[in-house]
């Protein structure tokens with residue numbers, strides 16, 4: 618069915634456009650602005666600008682120079698105009714979101730008429746965007762909680778194993794070295810028994826911070842549970858990993874633990890298993906071998922690093 622557009626109906630539509638909560642503008646075939654309603658002017662902060670014979674680029678450049686309207690981030694005006702023209706008139710109808718300098722968000726629609734004019738309509742979606750951002754923040758926090766150990770802030774076992782899996786396959790694919798270290802605090806039960814569970818927790822947090830401070834950004838650090846930690850060192854040989862452990866031990870010796878008790882100190886044992894470049898062993902076996910090296914460190918006096926390669930050579934694993 619086709620409606621007859623009477624004068625009365627035209628008046629109703631024109632009044633609606635004038636008072637609409639949507640910003641509406643029309644550009645002619647040469648992209649010169651031939652109409653915009655009051656809401657469009659206020660939406661983009663165009664008050665005070667002479668809009669007669671103003672084309673799209675002039676309009677955008679003016680907004681940019683006045684610091685009003687669209688927030689284009691860190692790019693230059695030239696780059697922005699190139700971006701705009703790569704999309705503008707690219708379809709008969711398209712919609713996109715725009716962030717404004719004052720923090721509001723718009724959902725824009727761009728319709729190209731059969732006679733070449735472009736009709737732009739902007740709808741303020743700031744409230745929806747706010748809820749969307751809050752939901753994103755909640756989702757991110759839930760994801761963070763799902764893969765983080767609550768006490769120490771390190772990755773939990775599940776997420777660590779996921780990262781280990783990725784690194785294992787990367788190392789195999791590119792025949793790169795990678796080393797896995799399992800660390801366990803020595804006589805931790807005694808710390809709990811002597812100074813209390815809270816002090817034990819403080820020691821766990823202290824050790825986690827110490828690991829983080831002494832590892833590179835690309836290293837992955839997790840808490841397997843209890844007083845057992847794990848480090849994945851990508852692109853790191855056995856020898857390099859021993860240097861890193863030496864650095865961690867030196868930092869541990871130097872720190873002041875008076876908040877637990879005067880002259881308080883603790884130690885850890887570590888089991889080290891380095892992947893031989895390009896030689897596959899399987900993920901579970903990799904963990905198991907590091908664990909066996911750790912067990913050996915515990916059995917032979919604690920407060921030391923043991924390489925799996927050494928215990929197999931000795932035949933004492």
Ligand SMILES: Nc1nc2c(ncn2[C@@H]2O[C@H](COP(=O)(O)OP(=O)(O)OP(=O)(O)O)[C@@H](O)[C@H]2O)c(=O)[nH]1
Pocket residue numbers: 768801802803804805806807809813814815816817818821842843844915919
């Ligand atoms: N404070 C605290 N203690 C924990 C936590 N998780 C596990 N533990 C305690 O850690 C202790 C681990 O004791 P063990 O497995 O005997 O190990 P250990 O005393 O460190 O002995 P070695 O590993 O052989 O040197 C147990 O007493 C656990 O209750 C925790 O989150 N916080």
